[in-house]
Each structure stands twice: as structure tokens, then as C-alpha cells.
Amino acid sequence: MAKRIDVSGLSAFYGTTKAIEDISMSIEPRSVTAFIGPSGCGKSTFLRTLNRMHEVIPNARVEGKVLLDDENLYAANVDPVAVRRSIGMVFQRPNPFPTMSIYDNVIAGLRLAGVKKKSVLDDVVERSLKGANLWNEVHTRLNKPGAGLSGGQQQRLCIARAIAVEPEVLLMDEPCSALDPISTLAIEDLIGELKSQFTIVIVTHNMQQAARVSDRTAFFNLAGVGQPGKLIELDDTQRIFSNPSVQATEDYISGRFG
């Protein structure tokens, strides 16, 4: 299920502005890779190029290649909708569908895929909510609106919704930045469990979090305002935080940045 990702020579644009430039990296299956770097250096942009969500923004476009195992996601014959079905995404702000119950939120992806059988859906709801460590809290009120949950629960509901379709990769863009410390810990634990099944990429502002949850860490930076963001280095998390090979990384993680 989990697949590896190989990015080569990837640049992304908003209109004529280049937001990220010439990024190449490999991400191993069943690992957690953290993206760190200052605001505006293009972490979210890069993450969104990995499931072709970048191009839903008007005039946004991408150059370069993203291989999922051996398939180029940007090949001419690839349908972006299909790509997004196999690469799940969790956003910065919890965004369960407000008009749907908890149950319907979890199966939203399956509904899109045309799954109708009640028994299958029931199973998926239980498995996904258990997978997201939310089952115990919500199994008595699956038909209540998802928007009635706490922020941390909503975010775990979004994770349940993303894993319900059994994606090959799970992308998370600062999934804890809107949450309290307890909910943050719950999600970090969850990430540790999910990596046995999924390839996980997580953007985080919080360096302790990167150190806690990830196997590999990528540091992004930009030369200045208006300049495109670039990948500075990608290495084992332990190395990045103890002995990075680039001075800029060291400056950033030790807080001597800017």
C-alpha cells in the first residue's frame, strides 16, 4: 500500500511568481518525513504539488516530476482526480464537512468512489475511526454533526476521513497548529501508529514536533522576500537536529535564524 515518492526538478508557480524552485528528494515508504522552514518558504506549496492540489488554485502550475513508485503523477495521461484519491491530505485547519454527520464525513471519500454497501461502509467507519484513535470518543454519536466535535477531535476525524480510502501516502499540512497541546500529542501518537501503513509527509512549524515524530527531516529556506523557496537539505531527523551539514539549517534549528 505505502509507496515511495521521488521528486525531481520540481518548481511551482502562482501565476508568474515562482514559489518553489528545483526541488528534488526521495521519500521512503512507511516513513515519516517532516518539512520545516520559515513561513513563506513554500512548504505548503511543495506538499500540495505531491497530490496535485496545487493546480486547483487559478493560474497555479507545476514543472518537474513526481514519481509515485514508478508512475509520474504529472505525466500527460494522469488524471489529477485519481491522484488525489490515492494520496490523502490533512489540512492545517480541521475541515470536516459541516453539513455531514461524523459517519458521513468518514465515508465521504468512499461515496465519491461509488461504494454503497452499508456493511462495507460500517466496517470502514469503525476501522478508520479506530485508526484515528477517535472511535472510543464518538462511536455512540456517529450520526451527530462532525462540526460539533472539539478541534482535536475534528482533526482526527479528518485523518479518519483521509485514511478511510486507504491512500498510499498521507500528506499533513501543520495538522496540529490549530490544536491544544493534549490534542497535539494525540495526533503525534497517531502519526507514529499510522506510519506502519502509510508514507507520511508532515509540514510543521514546531521543531520539537519534527524531532518527535519524523524519521527524516527536510529543511526549506528562501534567499529573501520574493525569492522562490528551495530545499536546503534532507537527512535523518537525528542528524538534522544534532549535526546538520548546512550552516543555514543549524542556524534555523538553533533559533539563530534571520
Add this chain to the structure above:
Amino acid sequence: MTSSSPAAPQGRERRTRDSRVGDKIFMNLARGSGILLLVIMAAIAGFLAWRSGLALSNNQGNFLTTFEWAPDAPKPVFGIPVLVVGTIVSAVIAMAIAVPVAIGIALFISHYAPRRIAQPFAYLVDLLAAVPSIVYGLWGALFLVPHMDGLTSWLNEYLGWTYIFDQTKSGTPRNLFTVGILLAIMVLPIITAVTREVFRQVPRMHEEAALALGATRWEMIRTAVLPFGRPGIISASMLGLGRALGETIAVAVVLSSSNVLSLHILDAGGGTFAQNIALKFAEAGDSGRNALMASGLVLFVITLLVNGAARLIIARRKEYSGANA
């Protein structure tokens, strides 16, 4: 807050009071306008009820079952069934046509058209809302009616078996169906304008949630936009329905009124409350005017009921409205 605390320092209390003078003025102003509004409404309702009562007590027919409208006859007889049916049928036809088309146009403007086309298009639709109803009426009578024959006979031929599309009398298509189409065109702009704004307000993050799950654009609209916009669609439809139920002059110009109650919507004839009032008011005597007011009161009640029903529908799904998301 009910008992004043004696420990409160004097100076502070006074200052609070001073700074609230502005608040007080505005509060009383607001309260005054509110009360004035209630008084005016009560006065209108009371007046209508009084005159209606006068009319009803003189009615020799049955207000609820008599087809005829002859309140000024020596033996006054008048009733509303023809008007009730005509009003509701024409409004239903209008809504059945206008709501889906309006949603389609609104979606086109908010989610499909490139901005450079969407903007002028939206402006055009808004402009249509500003056309006076008499202009629509004249257009309906001079253009729509003469061009309805093809559609009318087609519907009669292929859908005649449904009873409602069965044309039993030949004649000009000055019927409830034509009126319904005209009303649909008239209410289209307002429904479109409101639903368009509602669709625009769907948070981007909900749309992206759908897209990231692998939704096509249409699936995204079905999963995120339409459910979120549902209360807005209902409210917009109610605005449109209110206008369709109360439309006077355009209906008066197009419909050939008669005392016939028929659900064959392609047959000429019938009537609506507003149209009936517009046609008869000028020549009506005292008794006739009272009777028209009674009919106006009924229209008012129907509109209230419809709005109440819409509010119930919206309130029932409140916890799913997304207002707390």
C-alpha cells in the same frame, strides 16, 4: 445584576451612566422604531380584518367554495377557490422552473465561469432584477403569449396524459402555464443573486477537503457547495416565491381571467389573488373593496405559512448548517 452593589465607588457609577447616554438614545430610537413598526402592522392587520369581516358577513355565497366573484351584486357572492388554485399553481410552476435554473446560473457564475466572464454575467442578472414588472407583463403579453403555441401543443401531445398538461379548450395561451413561465423569468434574478452569494461564501477549505478526497468539480459542488448553500437556497427561493405569489400587474396583463377552477394548466383562464385585486379594485364598490381586502388577507396568510414552513425546514437542520464550523 438585579441589585445594585452599595460597595461600588460613586464616581465610577456616574461615569458609566454618562457614557451610556449615547447608548440610551440609540436604544430608545431602535426600540421606538420597533414599536412603531408593530403598531403599523397591527393597524394594517386590524383594518384588513375589520373590512374583511364586513365583507364576509354580507356574503351570500361561501367564501371558501364559491367560484364566482360578484361582491357588488345586489346579492353579493364571492369566494376564493379559483384564486387559491391559480395563485398556488402559477407560483409552483414558476418555482419549478426558476429554482433549478437559478442554481445552475449561480453555480456557473460562482464556480465555473472564468472571473472575466462571471463578473459581467452576474451584473447582467442583477440588472434583470431591476426591470419593472409592467415591462415583463408587456413582454409576456406581446411576445411570450404569441410564441407559446408550439410548446403548448407539444406538451399537450406528449404529456397530455398527465391531466395537468391536457389541453381541453383551444384558445390563446393566456393560461396559468404561461403565467408560471413569466413569473419564473421574473423571480430568476433575485434567486440567482442570493444563491450566487451563498455559493461564493462556501469556505475554500471545505471545497479543498472535497477535492483532496478525489472529487471532480461537480462532485465537489455536490459534497461541499450545495449542502452548505442549502439554507441559502431555501431562503432565496422563499424570496422568489413571495414575489411570485404577490405579482400583480404582469399576471393581470397576461392571464385571461375567468371564474373557472381547473388544473388543466394549458387551458386559458383562472385567476390569482393579486391579479384579481388589480383588475377589480378600480371599479369595485364598497362591498367589492371589502371583499378584495378579505382576499388580500388570505394571500397574506398563505405567504406567512409558506415562510414559516421554510423557516422550519432551515431550523431542523441547524446543527448541520456549518455556522459553528
